[in-house]
Amino acid sequence: MTHSNATRRSALFWLGAAASVPVLAACGVDPAAAQQSFRVTRTDAQWRERLTAMQYRVLRQEATERPYSSPLNNEHRRGTYHCRGCGNRLFSSAHKFDSGTGWPSFWQPIDSGAVGYKTDRLLGYARTEEHCADCGGHLGHRFDDGPRPTGHRHCINGVALEFRPA
Template sequence: MAKSARFTVEKTDAEWRTILTPAQFQVARQEGTERAFTSPLNNEHRDGTFHCVGCGTALWTMADKFDSGTGWPSFTQPISAEAVATKTDWKLLYPRTECHCATCGAHQGHVFPDGPAPTGQRWCINGVVLVFQAKEDQTD
């Protein structure tokens, strides 16, 4: 992913490679996808928030997480409308809605219109680009 003036946090690919693992870089910066059912966050059920691995921005909450059966952590909505941005992805020759961290541009996954109430959306997210912080471990 090229450096862009649209993100608050910007780094070169070399800088990203120093802070991300190869798997995180491949998903976050090259818009890859982790293998289904490989993220330990699929089984995370404690109250807390999910943060961007690139910049630490809070993106998702446990209150909005659900088991979609797809093999990736899924959410009904982002933590706020400002936290996550979207764009049209044509990589599979048909349009999908890709989502990324609005602060640093890290690719998160895709949003689909087949989720549960209240939004009817399924934000299908790569766990490798998330850091979970349990509410019990958070400081005020």
């Protein structure tokens, strides 16, 4: 390969890398979050083996379950809600409330490091997407219309959660 071919190939590589950032953002993916690494990692085949089809669609492909389809929406016992993908403790029943939206809702995570956030522009406007801080599994979205003391509504797909009674 000649020097000019190598230079041209290098320039094309960096041009492609730079061009991918706006493409990822336009598709609703935060480019920084797309490159984030997590404590729990599995291959796609391992995720598919571990999760049901719907759990996989929500946790790994950022789908949303139908409202009012999760039994956890009506769960009122004391306990904790864990990530269905990796078991990370995410939410406490002490922070759960009935938002009337059809999804389990919480006014705060169990602790500040349990969930991560990224900007989601999939619907054409910015929303705050939540994911498990340990495995990156998609949980749902956070909105600023929740109750005191935080004013947040963590609107979570029930299929992404596992409830463990106290």
